[in-house]
Amino acid sequence: MTDEPDDVLTGDPRWGDLDADPALASAVLEIEGLLAADGWDQPARLYALVDTAQLVVQEPALASLMGLDADAERGSLTAVEQDALDPAVPLEQVLESILWPPGVAGVAAMVERLVLPPGSDDELPDDPVQAQEFARDHPDRQEVRIVAGATRAGSTYCALRLKAHDDDTSVVGGVDLVPGLLALLQATLDDAEPDGDEDETADRPVEENP
Known part of the structure; x- marks a missing residue:
């Protein structure tokens, strides 16, 4: 991924917070843009973010093969997509079992969700299956794609796209839009020893996944 000048990034309507980490925001927005080209109803995705240089x-x-140069790419992050996730296991549960090796500078994930209007929580059934059916059938539901990222340095960034406003100019960006997911992502970068198997960085960078 290229290290774009700050004035280019901050002029992007998706940029959001001006105090966001430029490298992380660029990586998240590039992932979101590539996934947007594949349409909706996609499974959750997981990416390791590595220092490009x-x-x-x-x-x-x-x-x-990727056309990268150490000097040109200094300060940027490259997203490396991991193996396909089990669709039967919620992304949040997957993240709880992951601990990245030291060579991974950050992590990003994509997940699609149904968002209900304010006040709907009181109507949600306690049963998870019934709650999902309630959300799917709600007349005012909104489908949203979330791409969230975090780095070992503590930076975070999110990009949100609503299906009802499916264009690049309507993508919302910010450093803390989905705090629960960001906390889980940051926890996978903890330096503590893992309790189980840790995910390994795959050799398929995001640029090769159109």
Whole structure:
């Protein structure tokens, strides 16, 4: 991913918070844009975010294939998509079992959700299955795609796209739009020893997943 000038990024209507980490925001927005091209009703996705300059040094063949240059890409992050997630397991549950190795600078995830209007929580059934059916059948439901990212340095960024307003100029960006998901993402970057198997960085960067 290229390291775009700040004035280009802040002029983007998706940019949102001006104090966001430019590298993380650029990575999240690039992921969101590529996924948007594939339409809706997509399964959850998970990405490792790696320092692009380090990737060039450590994986020169891959970097050459991607057309990356260490100097040109300094300060940017490259998203590496992980293996497909089990659709039967909620993304939140998957994140609770992940701990990234030190070489991973950050993590990003995409998930689609149904959002109900304010006040609907009081009407939600306690049973999870019934609650999902209630949300699907609600006349005022909104479908939203969330791409959220976090780094070891503590930066966070989210991009939200509503299906009802499916264009780039309507994408909303910000550093704390989905705090619960961001907290889970940050927890996967904890330096503590993992209790189980940790995910390994895949060799499929986001640029190769049109």
